[in-house]
Amino acid sequence: MEMVFIHRMNRCCRRGNHFVPFSAHSNTALVSEEVKSLSSELNLGTENHEVKYLTIIFTWSLVFLFQYPIMGDNRKPPWSPAQATGQPDTPDAGVFPTAWSCTVDEQDEWLLLQYEKPITPKKIKIYQVHNPGAINRVSMFKENGEEVVVWSGVDPISIVNKSGISELDLEVPFETSRVKIHIDWQSHSGNHLIDAVGLVDILGNTYWAIEAEASSTSPESGRWVTGQVIDVKDNPIPEVLVSRFWETTGDRLEPVIENKTDRIGKFTVAVAFRNEIGAVIAMDKERETGGILIVRKTDEDTTKAIRLSQLVEVKGTFVNKELDEPLQGVTAYIGIASLHAVAQDRRLQSQFSFRLPPGEYLIGAYGQHIEFFERPLNLLPSTSVLDLGKVNLQTRGNYKPYFGKMAPFWKITEARGLDQQVKLSDLRGKWILLEFWGYWCGPCVGRSLPKLIKIYQGLEKVRDKFEIIAFHDPRAKNFKELDQKLEPIISNKWGGKPLPFPILLDSTGTTIERFGITVFPTSILIDPEGKVVPGGDESKLVEMLQTIKSD
Structure with missing residues (x-):
C-alpha cells in the first residue's frame, strides 16, 4: 500500500x-x-x-x-513590490495583483531588487505585464554600496504592446546582488506593472529576486479578500464569476481578471481600496443574477458572503444639448465612490447599458472631449430596467461640430516633414492624428509627445496607413525660435532625438481657431475619408491600425 x-x-x-x-x-x-x-x-x-x-x-x-488550500498570512500583498520577486506568475497582460504596480504621480519610479547571491550578470530580463516600454535605466550596486548605471536608453518593448519581456544585454565588470529598475513616467500613462526580473549569468542560468522595495505602490492599499457566494436560501453556488472590475465591449459585462468560486462557493480575490472602501462583484455565467460585496479597509479579515439576486439593467444615451445630437467617443462607468469604478462600457458609443446587482452606485462618463461627469444611481431589487433616457454631458473645446464631418481647412506658415502647401485632402486614404501642442506645455512635451514617438516607432510596418502631425500653437513664430525652445526638451525628455513625424506651424492662429482648440494637448483623429472621428485619439488610432495588421 x-x-x-x-x-x-x-x-x-x-x-x-x-x-x-x-x-x-x-x-x-x-x-x-x-x-x-x-x-x-x-x-x-x-x-x-x-x-x-x-x-x-x-x-x-x-x-x-x-x-481548497489554506490561505495563510504569508501571501504577498497584492500589487506590492514583493510581487516582483520570484519567477513570473502573472497569467496574462493586465492589472493583475500578482505583479508590482507603481503609482501615477508624475515622478520617475524605481524598483529595487535583492538577489540571494552575487553574480556577474550578462543579461537582465524584465517581465512587464501592463503599460510596457517605460524602462529607461538599469543600475546595479557594488559590494561597497556604490550604484553604477549599467544600461540606459529606449526600452526595446514598444509602448503599443500590452505586455512584453525587455531583454537587455549587459557588460558588468563586477558581481552584484542588488538591482534597480528605473521607470520614466512621462513615456506612459497609467500604472506600469512588473511581474518579475531575472538576472542571467554567463552560463545562461537565471536568478530571481528574493526581496524588493519600490518608490511607490498603486493602489497604495489593497488586500486579499476571501468570501463565499450563496443563493437566497444560503446555499453555496459554484462556478460563479467574481471580480473587482468588469467591462463590456459587447452585449454583456466580462470580468477583467476572472476568478471562479469553487464547488462550495468559496473565492479569494484582491481588492483595491480608494477612500477606505473597495468592492467585489459576483455574477453567474448567464449574467442573470449577481451580488456586490462592499469591503471597508477597517473590516476584519474574515470570510464574507455575497448573496445573488436578479440583476437590474440600467441604460441611457449620452447627448450634448448644444449640439442637439448623441455623443460618441464616451466611456461610461459605474462606481461605488467618486473615481472608484467597478465596471465600464468601452464601446465608445452614445448609448450605454449595464446589468448590475441591486445597490447604490455612481454613474459617470469620461472622454477627451467632455467635462467630468458623475451622478448617484440607486438600483432597487424591485426594478428590472432603469432607463435614464438622455444624459446631458458638457463638452470641452469648440471642435465638436466637426464630429463625423469633414475636418476644416488648416493654414500653414512653416512646415517640417511635409510640403508647406500640403492640404488635408492630399492625405486622404490615411488615418491622420493631429496633435495640437506647445513647447511651453509640460504634459505635451513630457507625456503625450513621447507616447506618440513610441507609437510611431512601434507601427513602422503600417507607416503607409497613417500619419501623426504635430501642430504647434501660435507662440512659435518660426522653426528657428521653436528649435531653440526645444533644445533642452530634446536632450532631457526625448532621448536626444527630435520628433520623428512632421511638425506644422501656423503663427497666425487661424488653424487653432478653426479647429476650436482650447486645451493643450488635444488630439484629433481624422479617418481615411477626411472625417473627424468622435472622441478619436492615439488609442483609437492604435486600435484601428492593429485591426489592419491583423487583417
Missing part, C-alpha cells in the same frame, strides 16, 4: 522534473482523479474494512486540501 501511494502521489505532484508544491496553482483536477483512482487501487479485501475506510478517508482529505 505504501509503495502504491508514493508512486501515485509522485504522478500527482510532479510536472516533468520539477516538484509542484500543493498550492492554489496545483492541477487540482489531476490530483482529484489520481487520488480517486488510488482509493480504488488500495483494495485490501473485505477482511480489512477498517484499514480500507481509513485509507479512503485519508486520501479524500488530501483531495480537499489540494482543491
Whole structure:
C-alpha cells in the first residue's frame, strides 16, 4: 500500500522534473482523479474494512486540501513590490495583483531588487505585464554600496504592446546582488506593472529576486479578500464569476481578471481600496443574477458572503444639448465612490447599458472631449430596467461640430516633414492624428509627445496607413525660435532625438481657431475619408491600425 501511494502521489505532484508544491496553482483536477483512482487501487479485501475506510478517508482529505488550500498570512500583498520577486506568475497582460504596480504621480519610479547571491550578470530580463516600454535605466550596486548605471536608453518593448519581456544585454565588470529598475513616467500613462526580473549569468542560468522595495505602490492599499457566494436560501453556488472590475465591449459585462468560486462557493480575490472602501462583484455565467460585496479597509479579515439576486439593467444615451445630437467617443462607468469604478462600457458609443446587482452606485462618463461627469444611481431589487433616457454631458473645446464631418481647412506658415502647401485632402486614404501642442506645455512635451514617438516607432510596418502631425500653437513664430525652445526638451525628455513625424506651424492662429482648440494637448483623429472621428485619439488610432495588421 505504501509503495502504491508514493508512486501515485509522485504522478500527482510532479510536472516533468520539477516538484509542484500543493498550492492554489496545483492541477487540482489531476490530483482529484489520481487520488480517486488510488482509493480504488488500495483494495485490501473485505477482511480489512477498517484499514480500507481509513485509507479512503485519508486520501479524500488530501483531495480537499489540494482543491481548497489554506490561505495563510504569508501571501504577498497584492500589487506590492514583493510581487516582483520570484519567477513570473502573472497569467496574462493586465492589472493583475500578482505583479508590482507603481503609482501615477508624475515622478520617475524605481524598483529595487535583492538577489540571494552575487553574480556577474550578462543579461537582465524584465517581465512587464501592463503599460510596457517605460524602462529607461538599469543600475546595479557594488559590494561597497556604490550604484553604477549599467544600461540606459529606449526600452526595446514598444509602448503599443500590452505586455512584453525587455531583454537587455549587459557588460558588468563586477558581481552584484542588488538591482534597480528605473521607470520614466512621462513615456506612459497609467500604472506600469512588473511581474518579475531575472538576472542571467554567463552560463545562461537565471536568478530571481528574493526581496524588493519600490518608490511607490498603486493602489497604495489593497488586500486579499476571501468570501463565499450563496443563493437566497444560503446555499453555496459554484462556478460563479467574481471580480473587482468588469467591462463590456459587447452585449454583456466580462470580468477583467476572472476568478471562479469553487464547488462550495468559496473565492479569494484582491481588492483595491480608494477612500477606505473597495468592492467585489459576483455574477453567474448567464449574467442573470449577481451580488456586490462592499469591503471597508477597517473590516476584519474574515470570510464574507455575497448573496445573488436578479440583476437590474440600467441604460441611457449620452447627448450634448448644444449640439442637439448623441455623443460618441464616451466611456461610461459605474462606481461605488467618486473615481472608484467597478465596471465600464468601452464601446465608445452614445448609448450605454449595464446589468448590475441591486445597490447604490455612481454613474459617470469620461472622454477627451467632455467635462467630468458623475451622478448617484440607486438600483432597487424591485426594478428590472432603469432607463435614464438622455444624459446631458458638457463638452470641452469648440471642435465638436466637426464630429463625423469633414475636418476644416488648416493654414500653414512653416512646415517640417511635409510640403508647406500640403492640404488635408492630399492625405486622404490615411488615418491622420493631429496633435495640437506647445513647447511651453509640460504634459505635451513630457507625456503625450513621447507616447506618440513610441507609437510611431512601434507601427513602422503600417507607416503607409497613417500619419501623426504635430501642430504647434501660435507662440512659435518660426522653426528657428521653436528649435531653440526645444533644445533642452530634446536632450532631457526625448532621448536626444527630435520628433520623428512632421511638425506644422501656423503663427497666425487661424488653424487653432478653426479647429476650436482650447486645451493643450488635444488630439484629433481624422479617418481615411477626411472625417473627424468622435472622441478619436492615439488609442483609437492604435486600435484601428492593429485591426489592419491583423487583417
